[in-house]
Amino acid sequence: MKKRGVGYGSMFYGLGYGFSRTDIASATLALNQDGSIIARSGEVEYGQGSDTVFCQIIAEELGVDYIAIKLITADTDVTPDSGPTSASRLTFVGGNAFIKVSRSLKKLLHGVAEEILGENDLVFREGMVFSRSDPEKSISFKKLAGEAYARGVPAVVTEWYNNTTHDVDPETGQGDAYATYCWATQMAEVEVDTETGKVEVLRIVAVTDVGKALNPLNCEAQIEGGVAQGLGYALEEEIKEEGGYVKTETLGEYMIPTSLDVPPIEVHLLEVAEPKGPYGAKGVGEPALIPTPPAVLNAVRDALGLRIHKLPANLENVYQLIHGEEAGN
Amino acid sequence: MQSYEYYAPRSLPEALEYLAENTGNCRIIAGGTDLIPALRKEDIHPAHLLNILEIVEARGISETGETVRIGAITTFNDLADSELIRKEFPLLAEMALLVGGPQTRNRGTIGGNISSAAPAADGLPVLLSLDAELELSSRRGKRSLPLNEAITKAWTPAWDDDEMITAIKVNKLPPGTRTKFYKLARRKALARSRMTISLILRSGSGGEIEELRFVPGSVMPVPRRMEEVEKLLTGKVPTDELLDRAARAVGEEMVKVTGIRWSTGYKKPVLGNLFRIVLRQLITAG
Numbered sequence A: 001m002k003k004r005g006v007g008y009g010s011m012f013y014g015l016g017y018g019f020s021r022t023d024i025a026s027a028t029l030a031l032n033q034d035g036s037i038i039a040r041s042g043e044v045e046y047g048q049g050s051d052t053v054f055c056q057i058i059a060e061e062l063g064v065d066y067i068a069i070k071l072i073t074a075d076t077d078v079t080p081d082s083g084p085t086s087a088s089r090l091t092f093v094g095g096n097a098f099i100k101v102s103r104s105l106k107k108l109l110h111g112v113a114e115e116i117l118g119e120n121d122l123v124f125r126e127g128m129v130f131s132r133s134d135p136e137k138s139i140s141f142k143k144l145a146g147e148a149y150a151r152g153v154p155a156v157v158t159e160w161y162n163n164t165t166h167d168v169d170p171e172t173g174q175g176d177a178y179a180t181y182c183w184a185t186q187m188a189e190v191e192v193d194t195e196t197g198k199v200e201v202l203r204i205v206a207v208t209d210v211g212k213a214l215n216p217l218n219c220e221a222q223i224e225g226g227v228a229q230g231l232g233y234a235l236e237e238e239i240k241e242e243g244g245y246v247k248t249e250t251l252g253e254y255m256i257p258t259s260l261d262v263p264p265i266e267v268h269l270l271e272v273a274e275p276k277g278p279y280g281a282k283g284v285g286e287p288a289l290i291p292t293p294p295a296v297l298n299a300v301r302d303a304l305g306l307r308i309h310k311l312p313a314n315l316e317n318v319y320q321l322i323h324g325e326e327a328g329n
Numbered sequence B: 001m002q003s004y005e006y007y008a009p010r011s012l013p014e015a016l017e018y019l020a021e022n023t024g025n026c027r028i029i030a031g032g033t034d035l036i037p038a039l040r041k042e043d044i045h046p047a048h049l050l051n052i053l054e055i056v057e058a059r060g061i062s063e064t065g066e067t068v069r070i071g072a073i074t075t076f077n078d079l080a081d082s083e084l085i086r087k088e089f090p091l092l093a094e095m096a097l098l099v100g101g102p103q104t105r106n107r108g109t110i111g112g113n114i115s116s117a118a119p120a121a122d123g124l125p126v127l128l129s130l131d132a133e134l135e136l137s138s139r140r141g142k143r144s145l146p147l148n149e150a151i152t153k154a155w156t157p158a159w160d161d162d163e164m165i166t167a168i169k170v171n172k173l174p175p176g177t178r179t180k181f182y183k184l185a186r187r188k189a190l191a192r193s194r195m196t197i198s199l200i201l202r203s204g205s206g207g208e209i210e211e212l213r214f215v216p217g218s219v220m221p222v223p224r225r226m227e228e229v230e231k232l233l234t235g236k237v238p239t240d241e242l243l244d245r246a247a248r249a250v251g252e253e254m255v256k257v258t259g260i261r262w263s264t265g266y267k268k269p270v271l272g273n274l275f276r277i278v279l280r281q282l283i284t285a286g
Helices: A050-062 A090-117 A141-150 A216-235 A285-289 A292-304 A315-323 B012-021 B035-040 B076-081 B083-088 B090-097 B102-107 B110-116 B123-129 B227-233 B240-258 B264-285
Strands: A002-014 A024-031 A037-041 A069-073 A122-125 A128-131 A138-140 A156-162 A181-193 A199-209 A265-270 B005-007 B026-029 B048-051 B061-064 B067-071 B133-138 B141-146 B151-153 B164-171 B178-185 B193-203 B209-217
Touching: A002 A285, A002 A292, A024 A090, A024 A141, A037 A050, A037 A090, A050 A069, A050 A090, A090 A122, A090 A128, A090 A138, A090 A141, A090 A156, A128 A141, A138 A141, A181 A285, A181 A292, A199 A216, A199 A285, A199 A292, A216 A265, A216 A285, A216 A292, A292 A315, A315 B264, B012 B026, B012 B048, B012 B133, B012 B164, B026 B035, B061 B083, B067 B083, B076 B083, B076 B090, B076 B102, B076 B110, B083 B090, B090 B123, B090 B178, B090 B193, B110 B123, B110 B164, B123 B193, B123 B209, B178 B264, B193 B264, B209 B227, B209 B240, B209 B264, B227 B240, B240 B264
Parallel strands: A037 A069, A199 A265, B005 B048, B026 B048
Antiparallel strands: A002 A181, A024 A037, A024 A156, A122 A128, A128 A138, A181 A199, B061 B067, B067 B164, B133 B141, B133 B164, B178 B193, B193 B209
């Protein structure tokens, strides 16, 4: 018999390292004569989209085309340490470093443009620098870069963003341990086959407070990826070990969901701006994954009236949950 | 890294000559989806590799009267795409579409699947339920061997070392026959079968079961028809009580072969459940 159930999982999550642990990111910009920019950071892109967001930030701050930026990340020969990709911190900590360094470079270029245009209230937008009051007075960013070089302006800037927080009170454990917190809730609808133990996830709805979606498509994709990972954790992933040897040696045995196993995921982005975040943004990485397993397992509980305590909720474990330890023997 | 001689002839006589000359020390590439990983893991150390994928005589699907001949190097995707297979043996096409992923189905062949003789091979139970025969070729000539005699031990074909499968021959099913292949796995693609059900059913005018052929897959070292269960149901009207009794018999038959293992607690009842579910679907589909 197939039984359906619905479950929810909610979480909040401290972003960054918190508890007074060092949490810093670096960013360097070098402006070339032709207006292109070489950006460097120790932050590690591994598919989540941080490189995209960093280039967006530089382009936004300097009013230049996204493709004029060459970003080099996580090359220890040339990039300064920015801490690991963890704690859902890259957009928040690295993003703030890029805002800071972009504004420093802008300040340098502002000075050069003031000399050339004879105006001191300038707008950097769409590859142009122009007077706010008299937009006819303008110079292209490219030309300005050449002028800066010609004048010997040292257009290489490095900044650090320090996200280290206070510790909590050692006596009471009370205090503001993190720079900010992420919030997310997910709903799962499942169908459990009581005759085989098979759990089929029919639908996931994911609601995440991202502060501000710097790249909405990226946020949605990252949340979908997190959900898929959470489904694997709840239903499939298992390391088998025998006498000290890992028996799950390949990805042919260590199951993670394929695209066919991932149900429709409905993503809702909540934008509650975080004052300390870059343009109000917070982290997305772990909040995408954390609510999925409890939502799925609560849905299994709703379907069966039984709570599973042994993961993964795979064929054998769910069958045993329904029919008892001695099932079939 | 291993080194070996590699040979990819275009004609069958050349292949059979090579096989005969290197008997016992030659492995055949009929797709390579099992063989290449085994080479990489150094589970096997052949001195010679014979690629038969260029051999015309082992290719293609054709019919002669009541018999369909499936070339040994027919890929799973070729099987799934074949109008003839979909019409005559729908369960064979269903099985083919559930093997691995698209890449595996483009490379893997039905002859290779049989030759590997893996307990979890999906092709074996389906072809056993169809009472398939193998066309074996060697320098000495051709012969036919029923599939249930060709694989009697896991991983070990029973034919001679100088022989290879050139085709699989299957007789068409009588009109009114319904078939179903069902695969239970841990995920929907790229997953080894946990258990499979291959069923062939023909019902009489009174709703009684006239003919039933049933082969479970991935539960025994070598899949075979569960004739005791077939007999239990043949000639009878499948009531709920009878189906429950048959489902229990399925689990008991399995344990007779496998004994009690870590997975028995799950497989024994669930194999019976799956049998009942799939058989009921077939009955009501008619």
